[in-house]
Amino acid sequence: MSAEERDDEGRTIELPAPTAAPVIAAFGITLLGAGLLTNAAVSVVGAVLTLVGAVGWWRQVLPIARVERFVLSRRQAAPRSVGADLEPKPLPAAAVGGHRLRLPVEVPPYSAGITGGIAGGVAMAAVAIAYGLLAQQSLWYPINLLAAGGLPSLATASTSELREFNGAAFVVALFAHGTISLLVGLLYVLILPMLPRRHLLWGGLVAPLLWTGVIWSVLGIVNPVLDARIDWPWFVASQIAFGLAAGWVVAHTLPVETPQTPPVHDAPPGSKAPAERER
Numbered sequence: 154m155s156a157e158e159r160d161d162e163g164r165t166i167e168l169p170a171p172t173a174a175p176v177i178a179a180f181g182i183t184l185l186g187a188g189l190l191t192n193a194a195v196s197v198v199g200a201v202l203t204l205v206g207a208v209g210w211w212r213q214v215l216p217i218a219r220v221e222r223f224v225l226s227r228r229q230a231a232p233r234s235v236g237a238d239l240e241p242k243p244l245p246a247a248a249v250g251g252h253r254l255r256l257p258v259e260v261p262p263y264s265a266g267i268t269g270g271i272a273g274g275v276a277m278a279a280v281a282i283a284y285g286l287l288a289q290q291s292l293w294y295p296i297n298l299l300a301a302g303g304l305p306s307l308a309t310a311s312t313s314e315l316r317e318f319n320g321a322a323f324v325v326a327l328f329a330h331g332t333i334s335l336l337v338g339l340l341y342v343l344i345l346p347m348l349p350r351r352h353l354l355w356g357g358l359v360a361p362l363l364w365t366g367v368i369w370s371v372l373g374i375v376n377p378v379l380d381a382r383i384d385w386p387w388f389v390a391s392q393i394a395f396g397l398a399a400g401w402v403v404a405h406t407l408p409v410e411t412p413q414t415p416p417v418h419d420a421p422p423g424s425k426a427p428a429e430r431e432r
Contacts, residue, residue, distance in 0.1 A: 168221050169220060170213070170220055172209065172210070174205075174208075175206065176206070176344065177209065178206025180199075180202055180363070181199045181201070184196065185200060187370070191371050191374070259409060260342065260409065261404075261409075262409050263342060265338075265342055265403045266338040266342035269399035269400070270335040270337060271335070272401075272402045273395035273398040273400075274330060274331060274334030276394040276397070277394050278330065280390050280391040281295040281296075284391075288384060291315075293317060293322075296326045297315045297316075297319055299326040300319070300325040300329070303329065304321060334399075337395070337399065345403055358397075360400075361392035361395065365392050369385075
């Protein structure tokens with residue numbers, strides 16, 4: 154082992170501890186504005202979330218900044234975490250060279266969002282179908298309710314009509330449900346790496362409850378038929394089922410490293426250092 158390697162052996166680095174506070178604060182501010190167009194209750198929820206996010210963000214850096222410490226090993230090109238409560242997290246080789254990192258250093262692949270969205274969509278559909286069979290004695294009732302927002306013919310449909318099979322409603326509901334499930338699954342890939350540990354709790358419980366509140370506030374505008382006939386306990390159960398399934402898939406998918414800028418001494422021949430490019 155060279156002298157440089159011996160110097161680096163045992164050297165610690167610090168990374169900011171993950172926190173959901175900025176996301177919560179941003180979401181709260183969004184709800185504050187959305188409540189002006191929908192319902193005053195939405196603004197109240199937004200104000201509470203903004204306050205919670207702001208306080209959490211403040212406590213993240215003051216009076217002492219919360220960080221995660223790692224021990225670097227040049228031979229392993231990966232850190233070993235300090236403390237029994239921290240799990241080892243491999244860092245890109247650029248970290249060993251002392252180059253500034255782009256955080257987060259690893260994220261789930263986009264394919265995990267697609268897979269998670271499909272898994273969540275299937276879980277949500279299973280709960281919705283169970284509701285239709287148990288509460289309405291019809292497999293097609295929840296499907297027709299979902300499609301009512303895109304089919305004016307269902308806006309004035311009776312309960313008996315909503316219990317019958319409708320080919321157009323099935324296609325519309327399938328497209329809407331599949332598209333939204335995939336988009337939310339991809340959203341999980343982007344958001345979960347920025348949240349603290351217990352991703353399944355955030356993705357499986359907190360997030361579904363938050364977006365359920367948003368849906369409750371705007372559903373009367375988007376889909377009045379569904380708003381008038383919805384069974385909220387079953388609806389919340391379906392959202393949690395989606396969050397648990399999608400969150401589990403995304404959280405348990407092998408992550409990939411975030412693309413990093415190579416250290417200056419590893420730059421291709423003829424390229425300029427960042428400082429030189431800026432000048």
